[in-house]
Amino acid sequence: MTQASIASPPLTARPLRCRSCGAESAPAPAAICGQCLGPLDPVYDPERALPDRETIAGRAPSLWRYREWLPFDGEPTLSLDTGFTPLVDAPALARRLGVGRVWIKNDTVSHPSLSFKDRVVAVAINAAAAFGLDTIGCASTGNLANAVAAHAARAGLTAWIFVPEELETAKVVGTSVYGSRLVRVRGTYDDVNRLCAQVADRFGWGIVNVNLRAYYGEGSKTVAHEIAEQLGWRLPSAVVAPMAGGSLLTKLRKGFGEFIAAGLVAEKVPRLYGAQASGCAPIVRLVERGGGELQPELPRTICRSLAIGNPADGGFAARAIRETGGWAAAVSDAELVDGIRWLAQDAGIFAETAGGVTAAAALALARSGRLGPEDEVVLCVTGHGLKTLEAVRDALPETPVIAPRLREVAALVQQ
Ligand SMILES: *Cc1c(COP(=O)(O)O)cnc(C)c1O
Numbered sequence: 001m002t003q004a005s006i007a008s009p010p011l012t013a014r015p016l017r018c019r020s021c022g023a024e025s026a027p028a029p030a031a032i033c034g035q036c037l038g039p040l041d042p043v044y045d046p047e048r049a050l051p052d053r054e055t056i057a058g059r060a061p062s063l064w065r066y067r068e069w070l071p072f073d074g075e076p077t078l079s080l081d082t083g084f085t086p087l088v089d090a091p092a093l094a095r096r097l098g099v100g101r102v103w104i105k106n107d108t109v110s111h112p113s114l115s116f117k118d119r120v121v122a123v124a125i126n127a128a129a130a131f132g133l134d135t136i137g138c139a140s141t142g143n144l145a146n147a148v149a150a151h152a153a154r155a156g157l158t159a160w161i162f163v164p165e166e167l168e169t170a171k172v173v174g175t176s177v178y179g180s181r182l183v184r185v186r187g188t189y190d191d192v193n194r195l196c197a198q199v200a201d202r203f204g205w206g207i208v209n210v211n212l213r214a215y216y217g218e219g220s221k222t223v224a225h226e227i228a229e230q231l232g233w234r235l236p237s238a239v240v241a242p243m244a245g246g247s248l249l250t251k252l253r254k255g256f257g258e259f260i261a262a263g264l265v266a267e268k269v270p271r272l273y274g275a276q277a278s279g280c281a282p283i284v285r286l287v288e289r290g291g292g293e294l295q296p297e298l299p300r301t302i303c304r305s306l307a308i309g310n311p312a313d314g315g316f317a318a319r320a321i322r323e324t325g326g327w328a329a330a331v332s333d334a335e336l337v338d339g340i341r342w343l344a345q346d347a348g349i350f351a352e353t354a355g356g357v358t359a360a361a362a363l364a365l366a367r368s369g370r371l372g373p374e375d376e377v378v379l380c381v382t383g384h385g386l387k388t389l390e391a392v393r394d395a396l397p398e399t400p401v402i403a404p405r406l407r408e409v410a411a412l413v414q415q
């Protein structure tokens with residue numbers, strides 16, 4: 001028998017369980033629990049064989065090297081190149097923050113669409129394939145639009161993408177170019193999201209962050225898995241991550257917890273710190289109030305990628321922050337622009353607005369004593385700066401224009 005004739009088993013998605021009432025249901029594109037309307041999570045077989053460090057290290061450098069913690073049985077066939085982005089040591093940043101050590105989890109170079117949203121879409125599109133769906137879509141603040149459009153194009157799927165009317169040029173162009181159906185909606189992200197819940201019901205499409213959300217969210221855990229492996233199978237003491245819907249923050253805890261439970265790392269879950277722009281910081285304010293109900297906000301910030309006023313996982317994110325001993329910080333638009341600049345100058349990494357929020361929030365947390373000299377900190381930098389050029393363009397010094405003459409260069413050098 002030749003290698004090619006050995007058919008790999010078809011991919012099947014795992015069953016679902018309600019996070020609120022515990023009711024289990026068959027694998028399906030489902031947005032909420034049929035019993036209590038609670039959020040759904042995939043169920044893993046507790047008896048499944050888990051790989052050891054050497055086995056994982058021998059696999060291809062993508063998020064599928066952690067496939068036992070992703071919600072499928074069988075071999076994934078789509079988006080096999082996503083994940084395993086660099087973890088970059090940033091000593092100048094550690095000095096700026098006054099902490100022991102800083103690494104940047106650099107998802108600005110995520111494949112194929114230059115943001116961490118490639119991770120969640122890589123998982124969701126395999127769920128769509130497992131369910132035999134030929135059309136996927138999303139409600140997006142920009143990066144998810146880019147990712148869904150790119151992943152769908154190469155898989156040959158139709159994509160319907162809904163975004164708020166006001167979005168950065170690069171996020172619009174970087175979606176339309178793939179040939180997807182991009183629709184701008186007059187309203188906020190929360191209006192777009194409500195519309196997409198109706199669209200999923202009416203047309204039976206796989207809306208990745210609505211009725212494929214249980215599967216989609218699991219992709220975020222691989223940020224934690226990669227941090228653990230790339231630090232040499234140990235954990236940092238603190239992680240700072242940006243929050244939009246709050247999913248990444250909750251899945252960091254889940255991912256670290258899974259590797260501790262599997263005996264792959266010995267430490268406890270790092271203190272998790274959440275970052276938002278002060279013009280849209282409902283989760284930060286929930287953490288500061290110490291609990292209760294999340295108060296939705298109307299976003300007013302240039303950080304559009306994090307501008308979700310009524311975040312679906314806000315309550316869970318606030319709880320993960322408190323239970324790990326972390327905290328949260330909101331930063332102004334001016335501070336996030338500064339954050340983008342010194343992230344570039346200290347670490348050579350050009351991030352979009354969410355990266356500026358994360359960097360500036362880390363500085364605020366260090367100044368208030370929540371991060372200190374004994375800390376080893378990972379900053380999750382989640383999207384590329386070329387996507388939000390308008391945020392920094394006007395903050396940079398003017399570029400001189402000269403005649404092609406040496407003495408004009410000499411004049412500049414002397415200045
Ligand atoms: C979507 C997004 C996040 C975080 O999203 P959650 O909804 O909180 O999981 C962070 N950074 C960027 C750039 C994003 O696009």
Ligand SMILES: [Zn+2]
Nearest residue numbers: 018021033036
């Ligand atoms: Zn339920």
